[in-house]
Amino acid sequence: PLWSHSLDPGPRWGSWDKWGVSGGGPAWGLANQHWPPSSQKVGVRVSCGPPISPPHGRTPSERLLLALTPQFLSHPPPRGLGGCSPAGRGVGRALRSCAPRRAGRVSPDTQLSAECSRAATSRCRSLLDSPDLRGRERQPVSAHPRRASAPRPQLGTGPGVGVHRAGGGAQRAQPGLPLRIPVQAARRGSARREHLGVGPRSPDPPPGRPGSAARPRPCAVIGCGGGGPGLSGCTAHGVAEAGREPSARDAAAAAAAAGQVRVLVRLGARGVRDGSGARRPQRERIERLLAMSRKKTSKSKGASVAAASAVPATNGPRPARPGTARPGPKAPPNGPPQPGRPSVGGGGDFYDVAFKVMLVGDSGVGKTCLLVRFKDGAFLAGSFISTVGIDFRNKALDVDGTKVKLQIWDTAGQERFRSVTHAYYRDAHALLLLYDITNKASFNNIQAWLAEIREHAQHDVVLMLLANKVDSAHERVVKREDGEKLAKEYGLPFMETSAKTGLNVDLAFRAIAKELRQRCMKMPGEPRFRLHDYVRREGRGASCCRP
Ligand SMILES: Nc1nc2c(ncn2[C@@H]2O[C@H](COP(=O)(O)OP(=O)(O)OP(=O)(O)O)[C@@H](O)[C@H]2O)c(=O)[nH]1
Numbered sequence: 402p403l404w405s406h407s408l409d410p411g412p413r414w415g416s417w418d419k420w421g422v423s424g425g426g427p428a429w430g431l432a433n434q435h436w437p438p439s440s441q442k443v444g445v446r447v448s449c450g451p452p453i454s455p456p457h458g459r460t461p462s463e464r465l466l467l468a469l470t471p472q473f474l475s476h477p478p479p480r481g482l483g484g485c486s487p488a489g490r491g492v493g494r495a496l497r498s499c500a501p502r503r504a505g506r507v508s509p510d511t512q513l514s515a516e517c518s519r520a521a522t523s524r525c526r527s528l529l530d531s532p533d534l535r536g537r538e539r540q541p542v543s544a545h546p547r548r549a550s551a552p553r554p555q556l557g558t559g560p561g562v563g564v565h566r567a568g569g570g571a572q573r574a575q576p577g578l579p580l581r582i583p584v585q586a587a588r589r590g591s592a593r594r595e596h597l598g599v600g601p602r603s604p605d606p607p608p609g610r611p612g613s614a615a616r617p618r619p620c621a622v623i624g625c626g627g628g629g630p631g632l633s634g635c636t637a638h639g640v641a642e643a644g645r646e647p648s649a650r651d652a653a654a655a656a657a658a659a660g661q662v663r664v665l666v667r668l669g670a671r672g673v674r675d676g677s678g679a680r681r682p683q684r685e686r687i688e689r690l691l692a693m694s695r696k697k698t699s700k701s702k703g704a705s706v707a708a709a710s711a712v713p714a715t716n717g718p719r720p721a722r723p724g725t726a727r728p729g730p731k732a733p734p735n736g737p738p739q740p741g742r743p744s745v746g747g748g749g750d751f752y753d754v755a756f757k758v759m760l761v762g763d764s765g766v767g768k769t770c771l772l773v774r775f776k777d778g779a780f781l782a783g784s785f786i787s788t789v790g791i792d793f794r795n796k797a798l799d800v801d802g803t804k805v806k807l808q809i810w811d812t813a814g815q816e817r818f819r820s821v822t823h824a825y826y827r828d829a830h831a832l833l834l835l836y837d838i839t840n841k842a843s844f845n846n847i848q849a850w851l852a853e854i855r856e857h858a859q860h861d862v863v864l865m866l867l868a869n870k871v872d873s874a875h876e877r878v879v880k881r882e883d884g885e886k887l888a889k890e891y892g893l894p895f896m897e898t899s900a901k902t903g904l905n906v907d908l909a910f911r912a913i914a915k916e917l918r919q920r921c922m923k924m925p926g927e928p929r930f931r932l933h934d935y936v937r938r939e940g941r942g943a944s945c946c947r948p
Contacts, residue, residue: 752797752806756917757828758910761850762835763843764814767869770900771835772811775910780901788813790821798914803922805914819853826857831913835867836884838897839876844868844883851891863916863932865894867909872899894936905940912936 760768769788770781776794793810810829812822826832834850836843847866854864868884871877881897888895894912898905912935919930 752804754803754918754921755806755808756830756914757808757810758831758833758913759810759812759822759825759829760833760835761812761822761854762814763837763840763846763850765840766814766835766837766843767900768814768835769811771833771867771869771898771906771909772809774900774903774906775809778903780903782901787815788818790818791825796910798911800911800914800918803918805918807910807914809910823853823857826854826862827859829858829862830917831863831865832858833865833867833909833913834893835869835898836879837870838868838879838884839870839873841878844879844887847887863913863920865896865909865913865932865936866891867905868895868897870899870901871897871904872901894933896936896940897942908936908939908941912939 760772762768764787765785769786769792772794773779773781776796788811791810791812793808795806795808797804797806799805810825812818812825832854834847834854836847838844854862866884866888868879868881884897885895887893896905896909898909900906912932915930915935916932919927923929
């Protein structure tokens, strides 16, 4: 019933604006915009009330959520049919978008169309009524069995409405109040929050306008729930001006100004096509979104750790590649920028050379914590927030008189994101492969990770094996010797680290930076840097740094 409701919200649910999203009630809109990348499918839900799950489950790729700037909401509205992507390309697509209603079913392939806006619906109608289509077998929209029989869902009632399912449990929303829990997934018995690294959670929304007791508060929930386990619900709450019913864009703008918006972009499962219809690599698309996310986030909020790393230097030369899809400097695979050129700014720093480093390993081994420890010198204690997709931070180091910028990519360890992260291996100059000394499975999986790296990464990628969480000595199940033996077997430098205490964290990244720098700009007469020796010599034992 939800999707049929989405197709025709009716007056009770507020008016549809030209974005194809509703300013008054729960609704789903799909925007096939010319921004961010052309043909990027962006799912936007704007709601006054508790988040609702989208009507249908998504494949893992479709559920890939990335943090994105609310910029697209202030961008000129998409051309085409009310922002409904399937219908935006003429009769064929319009028909496809109408297909679920005509056929009385919604398949995964056509589920997007079920979220089509009313504008697209009317376009579909007109197309179906057009002379060139007249006579084809079709079922009038109004006669669709679901639409005809399904009762209009009430806010806070009905399947999926007002119930935020997380981690296998269900939680009843307070009427008119968005749930505070963004996305939950059960993992190893403990609640985990899927995070997107986009800044602070929003505070509770202010009270609604006077006399609005019977109506939802004038708030906007902007986001894209995945609908599947662990990815349902919205994660951002924007509050529009009190005193008037907000439009989607008003609410988004207000929320963005208050730094409260987290807009999630749902990426299509099969990559996007550009204007010419050619497929573009998924990775390029993701990076573009990430770059835009950071750019905008840093402008509007200036508070996000992730955003802070991508702020271009204000008084220096331009960032290496401003405004492009690829954040940071473009370095050919394992061929970083030429030495001798002037330092360039990026990530708020000047640097001489830039390298791309990736953190890989099972979920929960501490990749994000290691990165945060290195970047900010802090430890992310508390509940485990699993990475969704991929994220990156920049950090510049002074290595033997050379400013080296490391662009460090934090990958999601979960299996379901594997296809996304694979795409990033190819350009990586270095990989830090982590396991958790308190988790035997993560150690056992190292060989599988190495096989994956061999398959997807450059053959001369710098690789290091890190055994993390050595501070948890009492929970240790993987002996140091086992790690050393494995590393020796594969010819890898090995270190035990702790994101919690910071043990060997800086050293690991510095060692990588030294190796990479020398590979690309070895000074005449400079002794050859030996990574293995350096790590063995400089690495400290776990016993030296008990928390
Ligand atoms: N004791 C201890 N706990 C750690 C350490 N590093 C990470 N943790 C904890 O391990 C859990 C997982 O850490 P994350 O950094 O989120 O793990 P991850 O590898 O990024 O996981 P995914 O994002 O799912 O791939 C968190 O609860 C951290 O607090 C460490 O060095 N010592």
